[in-house]
Amino acid sequence: MMIELATTALLFLSFLAFAAKRGLTYMHVYQQEEYDSERLLSWIWKNKAFDKRLSVVVIVVTILSFFIPPVFVNFLIFTAMAFATYREKDPRKDSKKKLVATARAKRIFFPAYFLSVLAATWCFLPVTPMPWLWILNIHLIPFMILFVNMMLAPFEEMNQKKFWNEAHNKVLDYQPTVIGITGSFGKTSVKHILGHILKTQAPTLVTPGSVNTPMGISRILREQLEPEHKYLIVEMGAYGRGSIDRLCRLTPPDFGIITSIGHAHYERFKSLETVAETKYELAEAVVGRGGQVVVHERTLRFDYTRAMKEQNENHFIVCGESADVDKSKQADKSYLKKGDLEIHKIIQGGKGLEVRFTWKNVTYNVEVPLFGIHHGHNIALAFVTAFELGVSSKDIQTALQSLPQIEHRLEVRKQSGGLTIIDDAYNSNPMGFQSALGLLSQIGSSKRKILITPGMVELGKIHDEAHKSIGAYAGEVCDIAIVVKGKRIPTFITAFKETGASKQLHEVESFDEAQKWIAKNKQDGDVVLIENDLPDIYERVPRI
Template sequence: MVVLTVIAQFVLAGGFAFFAWRRALTYLHVFQQEEYDGARFLGWLLRTFTVDIRATVAMAVLGIAFYAPEDELVAAIGAVLGAVTFVVLGLRESDPRRVAKKTLAITERARRILIAAGAVQAAVVLAIVAAGLPLLAWIAAVQAIPFALIAGNLMLKPFEARVQRRFWTEAHHKLQTLKPTTVGITGSFGKTSVKHILGHLLSMQAPTLVTPGSINTPMGIARIVREQLAPHHRFFVCEMGAYGPGSVERLCRLAPPDLAIVTAIGPAHYERFKSLDTVARAKFELPAAARARGGIAVLAGQVLGFDAAKAFLAGGTDKVIVVGPETEARLKVLATRESRQGVEADVVWEGKSYALKAPLHGLHHAGNMALAFAAACALGADPDDLVTALKSTPQIAHRLEVKPQPDGSIVVDDAYNSNPVGFAAALASLDLIVGKTGRRILVTPGMVELGTMHDEEHARLGGVAADHVDVLLPVIPDRIDSFIDAFRRAAPDRPVVPCETFADAMGWLKANLRAGDVVLFENDLPDLYERRIRL
């Protein structure tokens, strides 16, 4: 009977191992989207109250039904049934590597975390088996799976730090050796768009490497430098994201900037910073780093009112270019416009007037265009050449990207936009893009990481949407109640179609969209916001 008990326990452990691996992938998917930040992952677990119910209930029922400490055969049968239950639940688990809006990427780091978490879980399982604990004890092993990921990640920290330091050193050494003119761009919003426009302008002047997409972290930038920077590149343009005070400064040590651009200070990612003054201090680490090496700072006039900007300007303005309508602006923006053909800005640079035009949509892009124009001029480009180059600026992927459809409708893809300024500009653009008989349709889950400003900003934008939207499809409506309420108050006759998921919204569009309609997809939340995990 002892042999039977041992075999049954190993069968149970095997079934649990399969289940734990499948369930760990589900949790790792969220952990990865939280950038392997244990505190943020724990916050998600608590906020969503994500706990395993099915496996817990199954083990509780089996544990009670087959609790027979004096009858090893009954206990063995219960263990085998427990193993079968674990296998069945594991097979039913959806695979985030294949079924997800943004699939789980099994990177080398993700693989290491899975292995380390597996070691932690193995220790838990061995303790249960060695102690001869009943089925009910396996509930603890089930609930421990997400915490094993956190523990595994903590165990790997020294190793990950060494790996990242090696990559960081290789990238930094390559930049120091090849010496491209490095442009760093930061801001609460507009970073990626300014990078896109400036990269286009500089590539017309000389070979230019631009970090792709929204890559703006140390390891992301280091990877691009290590893999793509070549001796022929004259310019290197990179976006620098701020996740707290000191993060931009660390990026500047990796890629010391010869020119710094601060695009805006606003409530995007307010949840991380808690105040706009803290945001401003973090962003101004970039122009401070450029100044330290005799470089140039290009600042949007919008940022000048913050104490961090005032302190920076107090240190001298000889290599500072302010862009905007402000009196002190060196590149003076006289007027901005938007038409069906794109955005325009009338500017004055070094005493001469220029009419800037780019086939981009959203009035906020006029300011982004002016910033890129000023930076390119500061780097020695001929302004007249830049005016010509701007006219061929390609659309920016997922940032008010206008896509005419075969059925005569138009899709405006603003899926990667998550800030109040861009949101408002996108809404206003609908009036220009919509067909004469079409409807203006908004699909949005709202914005994230606004912290205490979440309801206030959504309520304000709900009122703005009422001026520009004929049909509202709020995705995950319960997280943007203030937006929906404001829209309904301002436009009580306009239909609101709540959608629990993005797929529901797509289903409504498939059934109701017609020629002439324009659909704005404003922001696209990661799976951890939209996907409601039921375990």
């Protein structure tokens, strides 16, 4: 009797530990998916991230329970559960983007954990001594998390509204000039460039990193916005229709910059027309306040965006490359008109970019210590906006000469042993990828060129075609490609291999494994491009 009680207690304790570890695993994904229940369920289904190993053991033990005493049944399940707990990684420590114990995460995790433990008690009731019930308990863990979040929804909405109002009222009280920036790609880079220029003129608050959601921006405003801030630069992310509109209500914009409309986050929008309409919610808000909108001319490929611009000509400033710079315009239509800012030349040198453009009948030559041809129009967008805000062209050019590189966005670093790293880990879309490969070709012209990439994400139905195209180009440029999670991008691998038998391609399971390959095989003068670094939800799918 005592032995049976002891094994029962051990089994219960092992489930306490297991439920905590497994709950943290799902919370980690939930947090990265911004507590979107539909996306968590989609991730679980797509990656088959439901328990398999422990469940199989419990099924076997259930069959054995007809032939062995309960004390052995409990001990076997305890042993399996303890081992599974030991193997499960802690996302608070063992992950790229660690699980952050925010107040919201705690509000979801602890009640869900309590419910999981409470549900497990039925396995010990005299009327239900069936081992297979443990399988149900194991698989209920993510659904407990979803259930608790659903029950907390009214409270979370009320809480978010409170924070939203505090942040919004601060903006209204301090009245900084608000510059909103959105786009499928390029927005963080333009924010970095413009922020650097404006900080040389007056106190400026720039939303940090990739903070671009209502709650993230609200937190920054509540904690950091001060009365002396003359300028507030807000990066605005879009995750569906109305996303930008909500952010514009939070921080009513006086100026807007729309950098691009492309296939980033295509899975969420389903069509480029929807992307365009969503991004141009910023233009609507700015025009409604009588402000100025600075846009890249390629955003005018859509009927909706052109119509808005034509109806509000005095509120729009358009920037774009001439056909000499953007070869695609020799075949496609250009939407640049007389009086728009036209970029004539973008030259990548060893120390940075030289950009020449004409605006209002004045030609400017700007030198900027950035790498990547695509930054040419990012510089132009920031230049025009700063000029319209009252900064002289001389001051803008002086500020640009001291611009630091943008972290993880074509950041070029020299390392010991003659190794050069081109770090583009935070910036992967078809256009950016192509630009990065062009830079790799130039910097590594007489050296061994190595690419590390897991490919691109959230491209929807163009995923295969985009990777086929970029794989072919990578094959022309690179000597070696190290592909992380190659099963995601088979068309890239096929296209790369078709470019020549002399090319090397290695498939690895993680970015860490790719780095180890470089450390072991590097040669003097190697140039390594790191193109995209998958978040944990793509690269480190738990093996459960």
